[in-house]
Amino acid sequence: MTPTGRAPWRRVPAWGVDTGLVALSLLDAWINLYGEAAPLMWACAAVGSAGLFLRRSVPMAAFLLTLPMLVFMDVAVAPVVALYTLALHSRSRPLLAGCALLNAAASTLVWPVSETFSGEDRTWTLIQFVYTLATAFAPVLFGQLVQARQDVARKLVEVEEAREHESALYAQTVLARERAQLAREMHDVVSHQVSLIAVQAGALQVAAEDARTRDGARAIRTLSVNTLDELRHMVTLLRASGGSATELTPQPTLADLQQLIANSGIETALTGELPPGISTTAQRTVYRTVQEALTNVRKHAPGARAEVRLWHDARNFGVTVTNTAPTRPTVPLPSAHHGLVGLRERAELLDGTLTAEPTPEGGFTLALRAPARPV
Known part of the structure; x- marks a missing residue:
């Protein structure tokens, strides 16, 4: 793994991967056609290999373009890649099974039926068909496995996001409840007691004969009134826990x-x-x-x-x-x-x-x- 936490091959761009697969497919075809000079075979190899460039956008077309290669040569890279990509993008199991059968049939046509086609040849042809069919199902199953893994990963992300959202909502609910309780306590207890202080200070201010005492009572009453204003403002802020617009002092x-x-x-x-x-x-x-x-x-x-x-x-x-x-x-x-x-x-x-x-x-x-x- 790289320091960024991603595998090295995941850092290669898509066009780089596709170019490498096309080159590998052409090499596979060249090895099978070495010594052959039929232009039709080379054309099928070129078309089938180049078709891998379409595997991400139109995987079905890419698969069909590899079938002529299977008729004339025993290649593996292009058909396997095309089948894997098709299985990765498709959710139709009958379609994938049909493509695997078509792949096996095209590969078996390398041995055409003729008048001299004996019973032993039929047996080997059947064996070759079964073997090729099993080989074709391997990339199909692997593609479906990767698709299922991606689905599970997406579901896990969705579940984690939903859990975080629920946790945030629960925390907001608890916070709103605590704020409301604190607002009630401040309004019912603290504000009441400060109001009593203001009333008693006002009474003392009126009844006091000494000027210094009256000034002190006046200061106490003024501070009490200001404190009440601050408390009312704080209670308003505490009650505004839902995020809605609230008129504040x-x-x-x-x-x-x-x-x-x-x-x-x-x-x-x-x-x-x-x-x-x-x-x-x-x-x-x-x-x-x-x-x-x-x-x-x-x-x-x-x-x-x-x-x-x-x-x-x-x-x-x-x-x-x-x-x-x-x-x-x-x-x-x-x-x-x-x-x-x-x-x-x-x-x-x-x-x-x-x-x-x-x-x-x-x-x-x-x-x-x-x-x-x-x-």
């Missing part, structure tokens, strides 16, 4: 960055800018990176200040979010770092990188870097 872009910083409850400075015309996917990634960084500052660095720096050069763009050390004691909160994992996946979709590391001053830096490409 607008995704955040750079235009929403100022609002995000204003609602973060953190003293944050926004500097720099991104190149014009970056894709909406890149804008959304920058937005989510800033959102995750400010969320981590609220959770792990209370009282810290943050700086969001947008930048770009001739080849790359990015955003760097740096916060100072916390000014108040931190409260340990559970975290599985799923947010950073998701941000790294978003960065990889842009062929970029995401780094997260502490600063020497006790703060933290989250940086996104991606190649600048047009929309």
Whole structure:
């Protein structure tokens, strides 16, 4: 076998194979006609051998053109090849049997019946006919075997494709079921609890007498409302599992960055800018990176200040979010770092990188870097 996994003879073009078979047939006829000078025999040999060029398009015609050769000479190459090709392309068993009988009869005519045709000659002629018939059936059976093998191979391919299709459908069904269940859980449990937080924060905002408490309640209520919007959007995405068009809420872009910083409850400075015309996917990634960084500052660095720096050069763009050390004691909160994992996946979709590391001053830096490409 070759390195490509195909047998060497399968790499030979069809015309090359047919040319080789015609040459081999002419050699077979020349060996049988050596010393003969009858033009009719040479003509039959030439026509029968050249007929092999037709074996792929009209195998029946190629077989019939080899019959005159059998009448005048004891050849094997052309008749065997013609019978094999006919059996490979035909599904009519009676036709193939008739062609094998015709082949044997034409070969037996080498010994014509005459007045001196004795009983012993008849016996040998019958033996020759049976032998030739058995020889003719060999390529027929082999051709039918190869045809059956090709049919089985095609059926196996069809079965494998059907199995893969069924597996894909089953996986889609399972995924749709899980998405629907997750959407129900988020809608019935998480959304309900966030709604309660928003209601309680609104009540606290109205009842509080201290201005600082009212500001904190207002921030909690605003964040709760934004979280509810995000949850509704995620539930819509999860329920859209069938691939049909679904009306979705607008995704955040750079235009929403100022609002995000204003609602973060953190003293944050926004500097720099991104190149014009970056894709909406890149804008959304920058937005989510800033959102995750400010969320981590609220959770792990209370009282810290943050700086969001947008930048770009001739080849790359990015955003760097740096916060100072916390000014108040931190409260340990559970975290599985799923947010950073998701941000790294978003960065990889842009062929970029995401780094997260502490600063020497006790703060933290989250940086996104991606190649600048047009929309």
